[in-house]
Amino acid sequence: MNASISWSDGYLLGFNPMDQVHQEFVEFVAALQQAADSDLDRVLGVLLQHCQAHFEQEDRWMLESNFPASECHINEHAAVLKSIHEVKQQLAIGNVAVCRQLGNELAAWFPGHADYLDSALAHWMCKRTLGGKPVILRRNIKSTELPIDSV
Numbered sequence: 001m002n003a004s005i006s007w008s009d010g011y012l013l014g015f016n017p018m019d020q021v022h023q024e025f026v027e028f029v030a031a032l033q034q035a036a037d038s039d040l041d042r043v044l045g046v047l048l049q050h051c052q053a054h055f056e057q058e059d060r061w062m063l064e065s066n067f068p069a070s071e072c073h074i075n076e077h078a079a080v081l082k083s084i085h086e087v088k089q090q091l092a093i094g095n096v097a098v099c100r101q102l103g104n105e106l107a108a109w110f111p112g113h114a115d116y117l118d119s120a121l122a123h124w125m126c127k128r129t130l131g132g133k134p135v136i137l138r139r140n141i142k143s144t145e146l147p148i149d150s151v
């Protein structure tokens with residue numbers, strides 16, 4: 001059995017909202033790695049919900065702030081979500097091994113993803129936030145929805 005992932009401050013990227021979500025992700029993956037067979041379906045469901053929110057949030061940050069390298073990052077999120085959905089279906093027909101494998105694969109996947117893709121986004125978001133750009137104002141307003149003279 002692989003050792004389960006555990007949080008380390010080495011995973012901190014300096015953008016607090018993302019760091020909090022990452023800590024949660026690591027906890028849920030560890031829970032999946034450690035779950036009893038009878039609890040796998042519940043724990044996988046929790047992880048799936050987490051990942052949907054986690055990835056949606058990052059995708060939104062990228063799109064709303066015109067992050068320059070979003071495509072590869074968004075695709076990677078989609079691929080992971082697809083895998084989790086597939087494993088959930090497999091688990092429903094009794095394939096416990098594939099679920100165990102997913103836990104180990106996500107534990108191995110996260111450090112690299114955080115290091116290469118999330119860290120660039122965290123840096124970008126920090127720069128925008130600290131630079132005083134009005135990111136918050138842009139969040140819920142699409143310029144196409146506004147008459148030009150009110151912008």
Ligand SMILES: [Fe+2]
Pocket residue numbers: 022054058118
């Ligand atoms: Fe992330």
Ligand SMILES: [Fe+2]
Pocket residue numbers: 058073077113117118
């Ligand atoms: Fe990400």
